[in-house]
Amino acid sequence: MKISDGGKPSLFETASNPKHGIYVHIPFCQRKCAYCDFYSLTDLTLRQPFVDSLLQEMALVTSDEVRSDTLYFGGGTPSVLTQQQIETIMQQAKDLFTLTPDAEITMEVNPGTVTQDYLNFMRQIGINRINIGVQSFSHNILEFLGRIHSPGHATQVIQQARKAGFDNVGLDLIFGIPGQDASTWQDDLKTALVFAPEHLSCYILSIENGTHLDQMRKSKAFEPAPEQHIADLFCITQQILKDAGYEQYEISNYARIDNGEKAWRSRHNQKYWSFAPYTGLGPGAHSYRAPLRYWNVRDVGLYSAALAKGRLPIQESEKTTTEQQITEAIYLGLRTCDGIDIAHFEKLFQIDFNQQYGDTLKTLYEENLVIVDNSRCALTSKGMLFHNSIVERLIP
């Protein structure tokens, strides 16, 4: 199977169709990017001990009953692993997890880390989707973000990925970067579209606490981009990608539509928004098994130490209350363009949707922020810009 499932998974798939997603966090990078607050290390000598621990973790969590239709290598930078290391992990996954024949198997790659040979190998061992961290096609911006690659690397890797046989290619781009004007961003989008990627993630730069970017901002090394400008870029993105034949299916995610129907959505990411169960492997990775959320320790040392003793490296778990589940259902549901499946929501929480939210939704509708019909409640293009405020007005 080459094409990711373009069909729309119903919300709260959990009960009826418990197909899992598996996420593998590879916590290594050649260099930490200025904006990144995911857990990763730059000491690559720790890769092999980590891989050994990861194999142990996979052995511990395995269960015959669980069928998985996605496997996602994220990071960090999964592509800093050697071919052999990747292969071992893939083999272990195939041996221990019941992957469906059409499973979507994605790996994130940093354009500065891979060769044609590496990409060929990825494809050979069964990885069928590649997500390339392009971020920008501008030298200055890549430098500002602390990326290790040049625009040339990115275009080269996209072409090499095609040559390796990847027909499901996703590109990550970032906008709202200080100093980035509308035309620079339009150029980025247009350059990306030249390669007709199946998937595009367009993230607004967010400056997370404790990152290098955060320090730079505090020392006034730059001025964050003005809100209105970011809002403008967001709308430009929606328009350009729509015109290019992409559907926006989540605030930051766009899928190419082929022949007017098949959309190349990321099946794995949709699990996060649709309450499907997923298992996160590796340090700092998060798992969900309704109503339980739990996550691993964010430290390779502690992670390996726990596994060495035959224990799962779980740092904390929480059993979400109904109220918390409602909050999540609204928050996540409204991130997607399909929106909240009202009937499902009502069934799950025993809430009369209209009675509970009708008044607020009416106001929001009048402000052109939401669209509601009998079956779904979703944000408008404008509403997406105010996702946070709107969710706040709705949650219990």
Next chain:
Amino acid sequence: MKNIRNFSIIAHIDHGKSTLSDRFIQFTDMVSDRDFKDQILDTMDIERERGITIKSQTICLPYTAKDGMTYHLNLIDTPGHVDFTYEVSRALASCEGALLLIDASQGVEAQTLANLYLAMEHNLNIIPVINKIDLPSADVDRVMTQIEEDLGLDPDTAIQASAKEGLGIDVLLESIVQKLPHPTGDAEAPLKGLIFDSHYDPFRGTIVHFRLFQGTIRPGDRIKFMSNNAVYKVEEVGLFQIVRVPQKTLSAGQVGYLIAGIKTVSDTRCGDTITLRDHPCDAALPGFKEAKPVVFSSIYPVASDGYGDLTTALEKLKLNDAALIYEKDSSVALGFGFRCGFLGLLHLEVVQERLEREYDLSLILTAPSVRYIIVLNDGSELIIDNPALYPDPTTIEKTKEPFIRASIMVPDRYMGAVMKLCLDRRGINKNYQYLTNNRLEMVFELPLSEVIYDFYDKLKTVTQGYGSFDYDIIDYRETRMVKLDILINGERVDALSQLVHRDRAEERGRHACTRLRDEIPRQMFKIAIQGAIGGKIVARKTVSPFRKDVTAKCYGGDITRKRKLLEKQKKGKKRMKMVGKVMIPQSAFLSVLKTDDN
């Protein structure tokens, strides 16, 4: 009786009163050193758990003097702020002597002087104590000079001490025994006792702190409070020795407590006289006054369903705070709440703090106001402390406001700054005099309304902490008041209205609008904040709207992180009030009351 000494420590804030009290406890036969810390802290913890203030440190110290005799030294605590002058006077009335504590580096301050005068009015014997002599900045000679010149006391009688280091404590204890007179009074005469404090114990009811001047009291007695003729049956009498120690009797000259099934402290009044119902004394002790509130503010719960909790909390607080008065109030913007009267701004802050800390309430307070007398055209008088009740200005003949006499003591280099501050506050400089060659007492008459706002903070700022301040209310004077309204998106928010002097209305309006602009979070639409007098807009600020409010991505599968953020925001929102479409946080209401420069 010859072995009793009743005394207070009078001191400016931070001159070391608490430390000295603790040191006394340690130096007398109360507890061994080893147990000292534990015992004190245990009691305080229990008090905290029970929600009692740790305000009363009145304590009976058994002390074996050099003459080999054991004395009961009753240390009677006094509140340390200008708001509580009356309470201080009642405590002093219960004593024969006082230690006048002066910080060796700070020297004599206005409050020291005010309390000294108070002590002198009660004919107390005074022992000056120069404390903190261990500090490098201590200047004992200068303080000696001040004692002689500012206070008119004999500097040779002063005792040098460091409560912190335990220096001079033994000398001090001896001189309390030697120099302070023992109480007098007939233990057989009809009962006459002075209430100087009380606190509430959830298990026993009100604990009355009192000093006996004559007669003897024992459990079973039917006692009467002479101000209101309330009668109670005494359940227990005893001494304060960190914990309460019951006694069979207390008699003339002694200081202690009584428990008599008294439901609230409001039933006991500071300064009231206790006697026996069936065998009363001839006359009450002099000096009793009802506590009169001078500052008024409305208190509202932030939570829309918080009125019940606030009611309960105020009732409980009132058990322990007789000076607090309140009545039901309501606001269009804030719903139901209470109009409260306080002895002063500090008292207000204490009540607010206790309600929030001890009863876990989120509150909104309206701008504090004094009590105005409004003479209407028809000659009738209205007394107003709430802007909501301000009448139609065209019906007003004239308005009068309370004035105070303020005594400010300050090193003379700050004279100009203090003068400017007081004149800015519509003050009239009545007098100033040098106490020593570079210290000055400045006397102003000031409108009380200008002092309750932020005067004390400002005074501290312009004098770099060296200025000290004491006041008395003197009279009502004609003034020109207006009602300043605040409009948010065109809607008047009644809880933000203030009565202000005409000449300051614009400035206050601008200040309030600026503060609100800084505190009201951005929303999805523009928010206009206006200050208005009648129909005239005098100030305007704008909160610009969000242009975007969206998180770029979920953090992998970490849904928890964002959900917790949402829960936190939601919780924050519960501390907000909706005025029309606009959410106004609690902090915005409070910010309007704060100074403009911190």
